[in-house]
Each structure stands twice: as structure tokens, then as C-alpha cells.
Amino acid sequence: MALMIGQTLPVAVRALLRNKLRSFLTTLGIIIGVASVISMVGVGEGAKTRVESAFASMGTNLLLVLSGTTRSGGVMGGFGSLPTLTWDDLHAIRTEAPAVAAAAPAQNVRVTVSSDEENWTTGVTGTTPEFFDIRAWHIGRGTFFGQEDLEANNSVIVLGQTVVEHLFSPGVDPIGKIVRIRNIPFVVVGVLERKGQSPLGSDYDDVCVIPVTTFQTKIQGGLQKYIAGIIMVSAKSNEDTSRAQRQITALLRDRHHIQKDDDDDFSIRNLTELANAQQQGTRALTGLLAAIAVVSLIVGGIGIMNIMLVSVTERTREIGVRMAVGAKPSQILWQFLVEAVSLSTLGGLVGVIIGTFAARALAAKLAWPYASRWDMVLVSFAFSALVGIGFGLYPARKASRLDPIEALRYE
Amino acid sequence: MSLIVATDLVKTYRLGETELHALDGVSLTIEPGEFVAIMGASGSGKSTLMNILGCLDRPTSGSYTLAGREVSQLSAAQLAEVRNRTLGFVFQSFNLLSRTTALENAELPLVYAGIGRRERARRAATALGRVGLGDRLLHHPAQLSGGQQQRVAIARAIVNEPRLVLADEPTGNLDSKTSFAVMALFQELWRAGLTILFVTHEPDIARYASRVIIVRDGRIVSDTTQVARDAALDVSPPKAA
Numbered sequence: 001m002a003l004m005i006g007q008t009l010p011v012a013v014r015a016l017l018r019n020k021l022r023s024f025l026t027t028l029g030i031i032i033g034v035a036s037v038i039s040m041v042g043v044g045e046g047a048k049t050r051v052e053s054a055f056a057s058m059g060t061n062l063l064l065v066l067s068g069t070t071r072s073g074g075v076m077g078g079f080g081s082l083p084t085l086t087w088d089d090l091h092a093i094r095t096e097a098p099a100v101a102a103a104a105p106a107q108n109v110r111v112t113v114s115s116d117e118e119n120w121t122t123g124v125t126g127t128t129p130e131f132f133d134i135r136a137w138h139i140g141r142g143t144f145f146g147q148e149d150l151e152a153n154n155s156v157i158v159l160g161q162t163v164v165e166h167l168f169s170p171g172v173d174p175i176g177k178i179v180r181i182r183n184i185p186f187v188v189v190g191v192l193e194r195k196g197q198s199p200l201g202s203d204y205d206d207v208c209v210i211p212v213t214t215f216q217t218k219i220q221g222g223l224q225k226y227i228a229g230i231i232m233v234s235a236k237s238n239e240d241t242s243r244a245q246r247q248i249t250a251l252l253r254d255r256h257h258i259q260k261d262d263d264d265d266f267s268i269r270n271l272t273e274l275a276n277a278q279q280q281g282t283r284a285l286t287g288l289l290a291a292i293a294v295v296s297l298i299v300g301g302i303g304i305m306n307i308m309l310v311s312v313t314e315r316t317r318e319i320g321v322r323m324a325v326g327a328k329p330s331q332i333l334w335q336f337l338v339e340a341v342s343l344s345t346l347g348g349l350v351g352v353i354i355g356t357f358a359a360r361a362l363a364a365k366l367a368w369p370y371a372s373r374w375d376m377v378l379v380s381f382a383f384s385a386l387v388g389i390g391f392g393l394y395p396a397r398k399a400s401r402l403d404p405i406e407a408l409r410y411e
Numbered sequence: 412m413s414l415i416v417a418t419d420l421v422k423t424y425r426l427g428e429t430e431l432h433a434l435d436g437v438s439l440t441i442e443p444g445e446f447v448a449i450m451g452a453s454g455s456g457k458s459t460l461m462n463i464l465g466c467l468d469r470p471t472s473g474s475y476t477l478a479g480r481e482v483s484q485l486s487a488a489q490l491a492e493v494r495n496r497t498l499g500f501v502f503q504s505f506n507l508l509s510r511t512t513a514l515e516n517a518e519l520p521l522v523y524a525g526i527g528r529r530e531r532a533r534r535a536a537t538a539l540g541r542v543g544l545g546d547r548l549l550h551h552p553a554q555l556s557g558g559q560q561q562r563v564a565i566a567r568a569i570v571n572e573p574r575l576v577l578a579d580e581p582t583g584n585l586d587s588k589t590s591f592a593v594m595a596l597f598q599e600l601w602r603a604g605l606t607i608l609f610v611t612h613e614p615d616i617a618r619y620a621s622r623v624i625i626v627r628d629g630r631i632v633s634d635t636t637q638v639a640r641d642a643a644l645d646v647s648p649p650k651a652a
Contacts, residue, residue, distance in 0.1 A: 011522075018510060321506045324467065325520040325567065326495020328488040404467050408506065 008331070012339035015311070026307040027347030029300025030384050034351025035358060037293035037380045042359025044286030046368035048279055053369075055275035057195055057204065059135040061101070061241050062272070065093070065231040065248060068265035083226035084265045089255060090231055096251055099244035101236045104131040105212050107229030109220050113163065113208060114180050120166035124181060124208045126215020126229075134234040142175040142190035150211045155218065157186040160205040161194045184218050186210065241272040294383075300347065301387035308340050308395035319399055320407025333400035340392020341385055348384030352377050412479060414574060414606055415441040415464065420473035422459050422629075433459040434470065435629035443574070446601045446639060447608045448620035456629040458579070461610050465498060465577045466490045478574050495523050499568030501578035501609075505560045507552040507567075513539060514548040517566040524571055538566040542596060558589035565596060569605065576600070578609035582616055588646070594619045595642035 016023045067084040093103045107126040112119050125131070132144050145156045157179060159167070168174050174188045195204035210219075220228070235244035245268050252266055312319070319332055327335075356372065363370035422434040433456045441447060451457035462468040463475065466482055467490075475483040478497055485493065494500075499520070507516045517535035526534070539545055542562040552560050561581060568576045578597070582590035598619060601607050609620070617623050618640045625633040 317506065318508055321508065322519065322523070323491060324465075324494060324500045324506075326491050326523040326571075328491040328523070330488065331523060405462050408467075408502065 008335040008338045011335055012342050015339055016342060023343060026303055027343050029303040030344050030347030031351040033293055033297035033300045034348045034380045034384055035355035036296060037290055038352055038355025038376060039358035040289035040293055041286060041373055041376045043362050044282060045373055046363045046370055047282050049369045051278050051282060058271055059234060061235040061238050063233040063241060063244055064269040065233060066267045083228055085227045085231055086225050089252060092251055092255060093248055097244060097247040099235050099240040099247050101234045102130040102134050103231055103233045104128045104134055105227045105229055106232050107212060107215055111181050115167040117169060118167050120163055122163050122206050122208055124210060126210055126212035128212055134232050138193040140191045140193040144190055145211055150213050153213045153217055155184060155186045155214055156189045158190040158192060158209040159188055160192050160207040162203055162205040163208055164191055238272060241270050245270050297387055301391035304340055304343055305391035305395060308336060308392055312395050312399045316407045316410040319402050320404050323404035329400040333396045336396035336399045337392050341388035344384045344388030348381045352381060413440050414443045414478060416476040418474050420463060420470045423471045432629050437631055443606050445606055446621040448617040448623045449610045449626060450612060450617050450623060451626035455626045457610050457626045461579055466493045495520055497574045499573040499576040501564050501568050501581045503580035503583040505564045507560055507563055509552055512549045512551060513544060513563045516563050517570050519567055520571045535570055538570040542566045557585050558592055561593050575606045580610055591642050591645040595646050598642050
């Protein structure tokens, strides 16, 4: 077989070079097919990476624990309408659920924050220092507040970039400055690193964070036993999120004395699962695009078959001569098969190159990360070779079965 | 040992209801070193005989022994091998591959004999030298005259040192002067030891053979040995004065 390819490859290549334009047009189908596979998968991978990083930006292995709902006269109040989560629950989640790495309360309110220069209405979150780790928020300048601020009800605040931009003139260092919430002065101790947008498009940087104790005593009171908000939990690892969810569920049901058949008076949202679902969505889309690309590869293959059939007819006399001087049918078969496969793999090669550039260009335009997939390059290259074999076989067989006498007489 | 021993060759074509006997019991023996012309009108069966003797076709019945080997029932691949190693072909319309040099055309049988590239080029160049085209190795068929093209075809036929060269109307597409020159070349190769069998319908051309077989209605009607006329005499006839 190697011998036959060695013999027939130069012949095949020369035959293809003889009709350069035709060879090019024939491979165009394969080129487009492979290029679209490569670029679509590249873009799909980029989208996947983007979704992954977007969810990673929400927090690491994040679970949200929400308190229950009230029901008055058949109207459900919605999650959080009835505070059921207590500070003791938070403590229990921190200490008794082995899959939990950290947990922090988050109480939110929309208020107007003012500096000496400007004012800005934004969300203020009262929480504990673990919050920054759980949300994977990094400090840009200054520091986070610490446990001592929490214990002392200190009026300290950490600002997001958007808030800083609205409250202070450019070039002003906000650290150490005073901002006021409901006329209560807070000292700015830190500014968060810019995080950009959430997967849903809201601005991560439009936030202020203060100690939850300060929040409760100075911003928004409430029943001191309950957390008027949610508990954010980060699991130890990505794989641990489901386990953490089960552990917290069991723990809270036990603590809240919920009977076996009764519903939970809280709910848990697993953002990792949400992320996985969204990834499945992009995977399905990528698969769909790949299927379209496969169709175009098959169309390209039909183009190759068509042109090979024309070529066999055109070169009937040549085939006759080759047979007369001693070419076996199998050698004729190989000659045309190698020709078809050369066409299709050449198309595959050009397609891979064009597709890679297209994916890069598209990724750059959409500001998505570019992810090259070498396995897809190999698969589409192999597939184009396969198309050549599949669609080249029939014309090649037809050539090899010609009767030499008829072929020599062919006009 | 005889080069060709054909006994009772029959070739029948079915045309709908009727059967056509292209060959109707031909028996023939050819010794090494003969220069045989097969003559006959069109439809006489001479082409069919030629195709069978050339292992391009198989007889319906009868036996055919070529160089000591029974070849009448071989497979297509086996026949290809016999053609490659034992036979050389020259056609009326030359049948050279266009856009391919004379050297590469002459190399073609060696490609299928599995001979390496350098050895192929060497042997093809030698063969082209023997037919007087040693200075035209890299010319394409379109750059050569009809006579030169037929010489390339002859070089291709002899390149693999066959036992027998078969030529089907080798001068059919050539003017008479070029025809004589081609026949002179065949005679030269014959005198050097090659066995040649050619088909023609021109008595002028058949004169150069050492034996003339006439076919009619699928049978041999005449088989005579003669003194071959020297074709070189006709290429450049002695000029008067």
C-alpha cells in the first residue's frame, strides 16, 4: 500500500496541478466546511471560557442560601419574605458542614451614598470579611475591613469602582475620605478591583460593602436573631457544591425542626449547576454549528466526487494507455483515490488555516478569549481525508473497471 | 520454443439475438525473431486477434500460450502483469500522455514494473536513444512531429525489453515518407532480435514484414513467408544523377 501511494502520489499531484483552477474550486467546499468547523468550535470554546470566567467572577463554587417565604391568604411572599435564617444557622453552616469552605451573610439595601463632592444611589451590602473570599473579590487599593471592625461596629466602607467614579473626581484618592449614608459618616478603607459585568449584565462595580453589624445597627435594623438577607456559601471545590448543598439542607432542616414530609423553609441556589447548564447550552450550540459544518463538508465531498467522475471520463484514453502498458486495476484505483484524497486533505489543510485565522479574528472582534482546539483541528483534518476516500472511491472504482480496449478507443 | 502458440481461438460477441463470430477458430504459431504483418479488411477480425494476442482481451474459447505460459484465462490483474513484462504496444494514434515529456512517456511501463526513478530515467533515455530521439528527451508530444511521437511510442514499447512488440496500424496516421522511416526503425529493432507483430491494411507496409498473415471473416485465409523488403531503401531512394 505504501508502495502504491509512493508510486501514485506524484502522478496524482501532477494531474491536480494541471487543472489548478478546477482543483481549487473543487476543494473550496472542503475548505469552507473545515474552516467553519474550526472557527465555529473556536468561537464556541471562547464563549464557553467566557461563561466559565463570568460565573467564576460571581464567586468561587458559590451557593446561595435564601430564607423562606410567607403565605398570607394564598399569596406567596417570595423568597426572603419571611426571615428564617438565624445567626446560629450561619455559625452551624460554617462549622458543621464539611464541604463548606466559608459562609457569609449578605444584607442589601439601596441607599444614597454621598461624598463631599457628589452623591450616588447604589446597593450597600452588610456582610462579614469572608464575603470577599466567597465572591472572589480582590482589593484594588486600601484594605478590606476585618473581624475587629465587625466586632466594634465600625463605620468603615469598601467601595466598588463605579461608586468611586461617581463620588470622587478623577485623581482623588478615596482612601481615608468620608462618605455618608443616611447622614452617618463612613471611612473609606478600601476600593475593590474592577470586575466588570455579571453574566446578566448588571454592574459588579456598583457596590459598597460595610460590616454587617454596622449595617444592622446603623442602616437597617431588624430582628437581631434573624439574618434579613441571604447567606453566601462557598464550597471547598467545584465538585463539592452539590455535597455542600445536601449538607446544608440536612443541617437546616434539622435545626429548623422540619418534619420529614414538610417543605423546606429556606432554599439553596447552586450557581455551579447554573453555570453547568449554561455551558451545556453553549455546547449544544457548538454541536449544532458543527453539524452544519459537517453538512458543508459532505457537500464538498460531493463536489470532489463530481469532478473526479469528470476527470475519469476525460482521461479515459490515458487510463487505457496505462492499462495497456501494465497498470493493474488496483493501481488505477489507487491513482484516482490518491488524487481525491490529495484534493480533500489539501482543502482540509487550507480550511484549518483559514478557520484558525477566522476564529482568532472573531474572538478579537467580540473581545472573547480565543481557545484553540487541537483535537478539532486533527478531527476535521482526518474527516476531510475521510471525505476524500468516501467520495473518491466510486470514481476510482469506475476508472479501475474500464475495459482497456474500450478505453483506448474512447474519443 | 515458440513465442506464440494459439489454438482454435474463438471470440464471440452477442449483439441482441444474433451472435457475431469475430474470431472463428484461429490457430497460429509465431517463433521468436519473426516480423509478422497481419492484414485484413475492417471487420475481418484482425483487431480482435490483435487484442487477444496482446492480452488486452480474452478469447471465448481456445488456448493461447505466450512465452510458454497459458494466458487465455488469466484475471485482469494477471493480464496487466503479462502486458507489462512480456509485451510492448504501439498504437495508430500514438496514445502518448500529453503535457508529459518524452522521457516520462517512455518511462511509463517501468513505473508499473516497480522500477526506481533513476533506473527508469536511465532506461527510458536509452530506449529513446535507440529510436533516434536522444536529443528530444524533455520535449512534450505537442512539440514533436507525428513521426517523432510514434518513435516515442516505440521507445515506450521497448523500454521494458519485451519478448514481443504489437503494433496496431502503426503508420495509419503518418504520411508515406514518415511511414517508411518508422518501418525502417521497426526493421532495425527486428534485426537486433526483437519479435514484432503488426496490423496493417496497406500492402505497401506489409512488404517490410518477413511473414504476412491475411485474415478474413474471423479466419486465417493466407499465411506466407517472404523476404522482407528493406525499408531503408524507400526512406532515401537512390537518386538518379
